[in-house]
Amino acid sequence: MLEKKIIYKNPTDYINDYNPKISASIINEFATAAYRYFHTLIRGRLDVLKENRNLERVLRLSDWFNRPSVIEERGTFDGLARGLTYQPEDKADQYFDKEITQYLFRDNRTKGDDLRATDIQRGRDHRLAGYVALRRYCGLSEPKNFDDLSGDISESNIKALKSLYKSVYDIDLTVGGVLEEHAPGALLGPTYLCISLIQFYNIRVGDRFFYENGENKNIAFTPAQLATIRKGSMARLICDNGINIKRMQPRAFELVSSDNKIVSCQTLQSVDLSLWKESK
């Protein structure tokens, strides 16, 4: 699985590896377990920041569930965009913010729902195979008992699993996957990483309209259009779509640092839309 090529660094031309035998659809184990792991990154309190990145106000998540009108309040869209690119995400680990495990969809009540409980129940609703079955599918070592999990899962978590499940084969995918130590350089353990790699590979290689594909000249972007798309960035996108955002760090998904300093939006490369103008 791991040899599937997902990222082409600095490509200069089309990437023509469409494969009609690959289905680009979403894998149940991905949507219902693996990708939900990133609920761990959610911060329960979102900073709304001024242009100089000083704090204007803080939004408590559970005050705003299902109330997207907040972004229409004056300055909040910009303030949140600045905050989301400036405030660190929560740590990727087995712990999830209280706002989603105790106060989800709270509305006017004191308490709300628990997203982790929903995730576990949803895995059962969908009849996902267990954690051990997915390890087998991914070619990872197959535990025959709880203690075989050591190496990928900490001793204290193995102890907790023993107290909650009768057999190692009963462990829900969404529970085992979350407890794995991360693979080197990744934000996920080996089982979730395997599922995610298959998913990201499939949605690119199985999609004959993927934007980097140039096999069908009638629908492909021109080389010049593709080159300008590749110059685009999340930073510039936020600059262009904010109401009054004047400055942003070039790598918007990464924290501001000495090599990712906040710069004027004007200095960030933009997509040259004139290349889409129809010639008469």
Ligand code: HEM
């Ligand atoms: C404030 C942020 C978020 C909240 C409150 C939230 C909440 C939820 C809720 C309530 C569900 C439906 C659960 C169910 O009934 O089964 C869900 C599904 C899901 N969430 Fe999130 N989520 C958030 C952010 C994220 C992020 C950052 C990711 C991943 C990067 C993510 C990935 C998913 C996935 C993959 C599903 C399943 C979608 C499907 O199969 O239809 N969520 N989330």
